[in-house]
Amino acid sequence: MAANKQQGSYFGLFLAGATVLCAGFAFYDSGTGKALLAIGALGVIGSMFGYLGIKPLEGKTALKDNPLGMKLIGAAVCLLGWLLTLAGLHITDSTGGRIVFALLGIGVSFVGMAFILPAAFNKHAVWKGESGAGERTGIATGKPSMEQLR
């Protein structure tokens, strides 16, 4: 199942919910604002659960389950790099020291985004052909298929 009416309806609900939610932020000091915030949040959450309900109907994708823990570790490592840089701003007063901490932080974040996360998402990638799918489609043979030539 591709794009369909339910998707459109839930997107409408999402937009309406987000709009009311933001109106709640704008008038947060008033009682009306708080009520709008709650109504808007309900709309946004409702749209998400609506999408969740129709997700199984939308067909199989060319993705396989990969370890969620490893994905979260990758994201945490990226965040850790930033926190390291921030810590450096407080730990040392010297420009050189702060540069060292920043470079260290950038390096740690780079490890997360360029090593850990790709490894997590490609651990059971379809193109690795564990089920032989790639071989049967001619995709994993190294020769360009009709699909690739288009």
Next chain:
Amino acid sequence: MKKILQTSCLSLCILGLVLSLGIVANAQTPAPAAPAAAAPAAAPLPAADSELKDAAGKAPSTADLAKGDPGGTLTGTISDVPAADSKAGVTLPDVGNQVGQNKIAVNFVWTLITGFLVMFMQAGFAMVESGLCRVKNANHTYMMNFFVYTCGLFAYWILGFAIQMGGAAGNGNLGGLQPLASEHAVTLFGKTWGLFGQTGYFLSGHTYDVGVMVIFLFEMVFMDTALTIVTGACAERWKFATFAVSSVIMGAITYPIYGNWAWGAGWLSQLGSNLGLGKGYCDFAGSGVVHAVGGMTALAVSLIIGARIGKFNRDGSSNPILGHDISAVLIGCFILAFGWFGFNPGSTLGASAAGNLRIGTIAVDTMLAGCTGTLGAILYMWAFKGKPDASMSGNGLLAGLVAITAPSGFVSSFGAAVIGLVAGLLVCVSCAFVENFMKVDDPVGAISVHGTNGLWGVLSIGLFADGTSNYGGAWNGVTGSVTGLFYGGGASQLAAQLVGISTLMGFVFTLSFVINLGLEFFMGQRVSVETELAGLDLPEMGQLGYPEFVFRPEPVYSGD
């Protein structure tokens, strides 16, 4: 080559014509009288008043003007200055108010027209991205580029602008923007750090203001540029519904947060005033705020969404998946290069006062970096791959432009040329790294063009800023000019830039990743196998981009 030169000249002529017309038209339009409360309190000097009366007496009469003014010597005189008291005639305060209003008017017109140019870049992005995709996905790719404008604008209006610019009061070029004076800040280690703005939701209340409208339009088109970067990296497999929701969230939250930290009185811009790191984090036109934020988000979503069917072989080697229209790609690149004259020179937010005459230097820097970026990419591909690859040449141009976006206001033409050349080489290396090492499928090279070179642009300020720019004598509230390591400024500016880079890689990437991982759970990011193989045009959009094209048979997919 001749055609390219002609096209470039034509683009510049059109730009010059449009700007001249806009500024001249505005200058010749009599402005309404300023409110009495705004008039300076000082009494007019009698001598000056008599001179003004004398000048008014010599001004061309209505009868003179009725004869026409082919030489333009009679139009636009003291007669066009509105007098607060018509009996007293034009006084010195009247002239002062008119001068002030003319300054703001010039800056408004400049900022609006450059904003219009940036808006037109959406067309360039649409052509580049769609041209680099297969014909069966053309409609879907064009539609993502079309609809992202709507999603982004709406999200920015209801929330994003308030977060980003809600505390950005104080810009004298646009009249002070005083309604935007509410930044939520925290005090840490004895220093106050801005986190997000709190006013400007729906542009309502006090933000119903002429200056605020100008800055909203300009910042909105920048935000939309960041959003459209992601659609390129995720093309040919991104579910339209998820793309729409993801774009709304990015326009409302992800982009504005970093935008506030860099441009809206946030903590990155305060690194100079609070910690003495140069002039604080500097990003003149958005290599970091716009392009790196887009690039980081593109990488996050690309990781989640996975590679297109057929991109990688079992041994991990990759297959080229050619785009369907290289002419659209290269014309799109030219449109983007044209729009970049709005992006960078427009970021002065004015053409009058506060060092804004540097707009010519900024425009030339922009051109040069695009030129050397193209050269770098062509030379790399020609020398190492044997052919001056067209799509990578286009990416080289864009990489140069992306990289010069942040430093364009602070570097010389030589610095711009070097920055662009490095960007052109870097985009080729980065594309190979992303595809062959990370195994991330990026159909248009957006991660490398905007992400990698956005970071390079941010870094380059700390190296190449030459200390000659003077935008009102200070930047980010720190007196002096932005100066990098190579021009005797020491390493402190470089340190501030590195903190910005770390924030982009550590915070922005992670935030985008977590948001889109959540959307993957609730909605699913990717279309079904059947949809992907058939092409997204019919299943997702209900209409083929090119209905008269004949499709060749598809391979059978039988994965479990």
